Amino acid sequence: MGRNNNSAEPANSNETVPEIFLLTGLSNQPHTRAVLFVVFFFLYLITILGNGLIVLLIVVDSHLQTPMYFFLGNLSFLDICYTSSTIPQMLVHNLTKRPTISNARCFIQMCVSLFLGVAECILLAVMAYDRYVAICSPLHYTLIMNRKMCGWLATSSWVLAFLLTIVPSFTMKIRLCGHNVIDHFACEVQAVVKLACSDISANVGVMSGSSVFTLLVPFTFILVTYFRICLAVMRIRSKQSWRKALSTCGSHLTVVGIFYGTAMAMYLRPHNRSSDQDKFIAIIYAVVTPMLNPLIYSLRNKDVKEALRRIMGRKTS
Template structure:
């Protein structure tokens, strides 16, 4: 039995997708393309939210935070994965691994809270339209955004601290980044106590927000069904549908990964699920919000035409 914080000072080996060497080149090209599109799509939303006055609303304020989160979230793992796939270096230092674990968990936890905040914003817009600007004033929006970031980083600090206190046996991480369930698989001793503490933290950061979002959408659906105009219903469902789809994709993969017992966690399956929520979901977010939103498409077209005219 060896201590995590002394015996692995030389780092860990990330197995990645070396079990499927014939697929590594395909994965490299696929992931590089999606990573580039993720940077382009999310950066575009952030820029549009800043430049177009019509997008200076709470909805797009939170959406720009979500896009920034997705940029950081995917960047915390993908560059390491691309290096790994080229076979240049499959090792990661102890400090780098702990930092990656902490940052990844912090950003993922922040997104859990931010999606609740966005659901509250949609609830206020649909269920309290006459008081919307009074309820969602800039000061409250900034406070909720800061609370999302603080909540995410506090949760990550707790879970990372619990992992660092565990004795580990081995230095091969069967994943493409420093993922929590993989560390639990390496534990030398019974992790039941640590798992119980982590489970409570995960319920707070995953199940509670998901339940709050579900409750808010029950009220939203009821309010929309009372709208007599079909055009009004379509607009409300269109705006809320984008957010709900993002919620389903994010929470579905996160709950699958983090709420199942560690003894039933499959490392091979876990790698592909992680590939989905680190590569696919961040590129889907800007596509979902852009393709289903006239305001964003209008702002993008306006900037494109302005650039063409100036050229």
């Protein structure tokens, strides 16, 4: 990138860092792009409305102002930001014959997407811890997960994600040597790295190590947490409590499975896969998952449904 192109190797006089990048997008056919515009427009609309409704219900309805829904509200807000970092640009580019993006905007988009993706990884782990305390220590739940603790956990998720993504991004040294065609619909770090003409083995090592830390560590924590939750649930004798525990945990596990599955497929697999595979995986975790999150939580959660009925009842009356 423009600010990350330093290298120990001397650059040739005819090698220049591109000021503008060309994005190949999902298709070069005008009719296909028109169809994709309509599809992604509705997906983006559903994502914004669904996640926005979740945030609104949690803020307005006092019954939902609990630790679990506090973190769910953070997740919905994060998903709104995550999709907004890529889909609006994708929509505009689907109406453009020659989609371009400046060097600075590409670098910013890459950093923001990484930051929000890592923040979601950590936040999902925090939500698993909240469910663990609620089920395994119900009598001490309100004392442990108090307002101060919830605020600290949420803030730590954002700060840790910033330290793991934005700070290292400014230390990466990649020389692009004039190559400016990114075979992707956005400035995805994996696609940008493919343009490098210098030795990027050190950068790949750093990214691989960072991916292991930001994906495998939270995911392992979630698995261990839910293993202990399963042991606690098996000791519950009340069928109603047992069903409620499975309902709340089931929604979270569904989101974890979709998000972590696609993210690991992108960042932990070998780098020699095709660009079409990268695009498909990116669509799943950057577009489809944020759209499904509010549907998963609202369709399987009675509290959210009742809160929506109360809000609609007030408007009707």
